[in-house]
Amino acid sequence: MSDKPVKPVLVIHGGAGAITREESTPEKIRERREALLASLKAGYAVLKQGGSALDAVEQAVLSMEDCPLFNCGRGACLTSEGTIEHDASIMDGRTRAAGALSGSRRVRNPISAARAIMERTPHIHLTGDGVELFAREQGLALAPEWYFYTPERLEALRRIQAAKGQPFVLSEKDRHGTVGAVARDADGNLAAATSTGGYANKLPGRVGDSAHIGAGTFADNATVAASGTGHGETFMRVVMGHRLSDLVELTGQSLDEAATAVINDIGRFGATGGLIAVDARGGAVMKFNSPGMYRGIAEDDTFKVAIFGDEEVS
Amino acid sequence: MSDKPVKPVLVIHGGAGAITREESTPEKIRERREALLASLKAGYAVLKQGGSALDAVEQAVLSMEDCPLFNCGRGACLTSEGTIEHDASIMDGRTRAAGALSGSRRVRNPISAARAIMERTPHIHLTGDGVELFAREQGLALAPEWYFYTPERLEALRRIQAAKGQPFVLSEKDRHGTVGAVARDADGNLAAATSTGGYANKLPGRVGDSAHIGAGTFADNATVAASGTGHGETFMRVVMGHRLSDLVELTGQSLDEAATAVINDIGRFGATGGLIAVDARGGAVMKFNSPGMYRGIAEDDTFKVAIFGDEEVS
Numbered sequence: 001m002s003d004k005p006v007k008p009v010l011v012i013h014g015g016a017g018a019i020t021r022e023e024s025t026p027e028k029i030r031e032r033r034e035a036l037l038a039s040l041k042a043g044y045a046v047l048k049q050g051g052s053a054l055d056a057v058e059q060a061v062l063s064m065e066d067c068p069l070f071n072c073g074r075g076a077c078l079t080s081e082g083t084i085e086h087d088a089s090i091m092d093g094r095t096r097a098a099g100a101l102s103g104s105r106r107v108r109n110p111i112s113a114a115r116a117i118m119e120r121t122p123h124i125h126l127t128g129d130g131v132e133l134f135a136r137e138q139g140l141a142l143a144p145e146w147y148f149y150t151p152e153r154l155e156a157l158r159r160i161q162a163a164k165g166q167p168f169v170l171s172e173k174d175r176h177g178t179v180g181a182v183a184r185d186a187d188g189n190l191a192a193a194t195s196t197g198g199y200a201n202k203l204p205g206r207v208g209d210s211a212h213i214g215a216g217t218f219a220d221n222a223t224v225a226a227s228g229t230g231h232g233e234t235f236m237r238v239v240m241g242h243r244l245s246d247l248v249e250l251t252g253q254s255l256d257e258a259a260t261a262v263i264n265d266i267g268r269f270g271a272t273g274g275l276i277a278v279d280a281r282g283g284a285v286m287k288f289n290s291p292g293m294y295r296g297i298a299e300d301d302t303f304k305v306a307i308f309g310d311e312e313v314s
Numbered sequence: 315m316s317d318k319p320v321k322p323v324l325v326i327h328g329g330a331g332a333i334t335r336e337e338s339t340p341e342k343i344r345e346r347r348e349a350l351l352a353s354l355k356a357g358y359a360v361l362k363q364g365g366s367a368l369d370a371v372e373q374a375v376l377s378m379e380d381c382p383l384f385n386c387g388r389g390a391c392l393t394s395e396g397t398i399e400h401d402a403s404i405m406d407g408r409t410r411a412a413g414a415l416s417g418s419r420r421v422r423n424p425i426s427a428a429r430a431i432m433e434r435t436p437h438i439h440l441t442g443d444g445v446e447l448f449a450r451e452q453g454l455a456l457a458p459e460w461y462f463y464t465p466e467r468l469e470a471l472r473r474i475q476a477a478k479g480q481p482f483v484l485s486e487k488d489r490h491g492t493v494g495a496v497a498r499d500a501d502g503n504l505a506a507a508t509s510t511g512g513y514a515n516k517l518p519g520r521v522g523d524s525a526h527i528g529a530g531t532f533a534d535n536a537t538v539a540a541s542g543t544g545h546g547e548t549f550m551r552v553v554m555g556h557r558l559s560d561l562v563e564l565t566g567q568s569l570d571e572a573a574t575a576v577i578n579d580i581g582r583f584g585a586t587g588g589l590i591a592v593d594a595r596g597g598a599v600m601k602f603n604s605p606g607m608y609r610g611i612a613e614d615d616t617f618k619v620a621i622f623g624d625e626e627v628s
Contacts, residue, residue: 096551096583097551098550098551100521102416102439102441102521103441103442103444121517121520122547123516123517123520123521123547124521124547124550124551125520125521125522125526125550126517126519126520126521127416127417127441127442127519127520127521128417128441128442128443128519129442129518129519130417130517130518130519130520131519133517133518133519134517134519202437203435203437203440203444203447203448204443204444204447205440205441205442205443205444205445205447205448206435206437206439206440206441206444207414207416207437207438207439207440207441207521207525208439211521212439212526212527212528213526213529213550213551213553214526214528214529214550214553214556215527215528218553233436233437233438236412236438236439236527236528237410237411237412237438237527239527239528239532239553239556242528242553242556242557242560243556243560246556246557246560246564247564250560250561250564250565251564269410
């Protein structure tokens with residue numbers, strides 16, 4: 001913690017991908033902007049009241065999990081078997097404590113379960129049936145499977161699977177949607193959280209970067225808090241969040257330079273995606289190499305959101 | 315790949331922990347040394363014939379998975395429910411391709427399944443039932459659950475669970491046992507592999523660092539190949555393998571200096587464990603902060619193993 005009070009800030013993303021004006025209607029754009037604003041307000045309200053970065057990122061992600069527009073919680077992508085399997089993780093920059101889950105099918109808010117795993121078990125990552133067993137023991141809210149399903153995700157899976165002989169072919173549109181939040185609170189503490197349904201037609205049991213501490217989520221008060229969205233396997237090979245942290249710590253690069261370098265790494269492996277990050281010195285970035293990324297930032301009691309790549313946050 | 319031929323080397327570990335002469339019999343020590351030698355010979359035979367580092371680490375780990383003395387494959391630790399749940403991962407330093415699995419119950423050799431996931435799916439990490447589904451489709455060897463059980467692991471679980479009200483209390487002895495291998499082949503390619511049963515009395519569904527690329531396993535021809543053993547949650551927070559790689563790449567530290575720094579990080583979080591690593595320039599290290607680590611190195615057609623902390627490999 002620094003001696004002088006620092007300005008609280010919250011940054012969120014709602015997925016990066018082939019998001020273009022041509023394929024969007026004004027109505028859809030308005031809906032997304034409102035959903036991003038709702039998430040920002042939920043998280044920033046915590047910071048405004050002097051709450052922790054950890055609480056803020058949980059509330060911001062929880063808001064998006066409850067909204068069917070994003071690929072997480074309600075509205076998640078479906079596996080090749082038509083099932084829902086959530087991944088999520090959260091990390092506290094004060095202690096580097098972390099919690100994660102994968103293959104979760106019944107937990108209503110995966111990000112809150114990830115936090116409970118961090119705080120109430122000696123483990124970091126629980127998967128599959130173990131998540132539900134833990135959630136039931138702890139009295140976490142469960143939901144019936146139908147709660148998570150949306151017509152759009154069912155339609156996307158049918159379309160992909162109609163392309164016979166190409167079980168893994170996806171359009172860019174079917175990949176994006178992972179959500180995340182990073183925050184710095186008034187005490188200078190950092191936190192990061194990420195939540196996703198993975199991507200459409202993934203194999204049952206596929207675990208992505210959103211459940212991997214260091215890849216999709218990382219936070220260390222001494223360096224950065226980061227959350228990623230995009231081609232998860234590439235984020236795992238690049239170890240995105242930890243790479244960003246090491247570049248800032250070990251090379252003296254600014255947060256902006258380091259984030260650009262990491263996105264370039266992602267591109268070198270032929271992948272697209274984006275990241276959001278804050279550092280302890282006041283920096284905040286939203287970087288991506290895809291046509292668009294749902295994103296927003298809240299600071300100084302001001303809320304700004306953006307969607308397309310050629311757009312300033314406003 | 316470097317222009318000049320480099321000397322092939324294979325390094326293995328069979329777990330780090332409270333391994334002391336006082337608690338070992340000459341017979342047990344001899345058995346372990348033979349098992350380590352068998353693993354070294356299996357992996358080094360590949361390198362000797364001009365094979366790849368990737369094949370070498372798979373064969374070395376496979377040898378330990380088939381041996382009931384190590385906490386992986388046959389002989390794995392049991393969860394708090396008395397079940398077997400294997401984690402494993404493998405990474406190819408040429409391409410940074412990677413494969414991993416967690417919560418695997420029926421696959422006879424988890425390390426070979428991790429490699430199949432790397433080579434035959436668009437994913438890196440499969441978990442739980444998804445592993446078995448994939449393994450059956452691919453015709454990988456399965457084993458009945460009883461195959462993996464050993465009297466020692468059942469006894470360990472009973473002893474731990476007899477300590478009522480302290481469900482997560484483990485002795486150091488119950489933690490160690492994860493195995494791993496790292497290699498550099500004659501073409502200068504690096505690879506790493508790790509396989510484990512986790513630790514005794516873990517919650518069902520717990521995923522450890524051995525399934526996390528960047529934490530328990532990492533390989534990049536440009537830097538290092540590394541495999542870890544010890545308190546998995548700490549290895550995940552430290553992002554062990556990737557941290558070692560970044561220290562070598564970004565700070566100019568030698569492999570030895572960087573490995574010492576990473577083990578010191580592990581210690582700062584109050585944890586114990588060890589790592590093995592090789593780099594592209596010919597370096598090889600075996601570092602740990604526990605009383606002992608089962609370990610061995612093969613190079614120049616010579617095989618050396620060691621167990622206790624005060625012992626040179628010979």
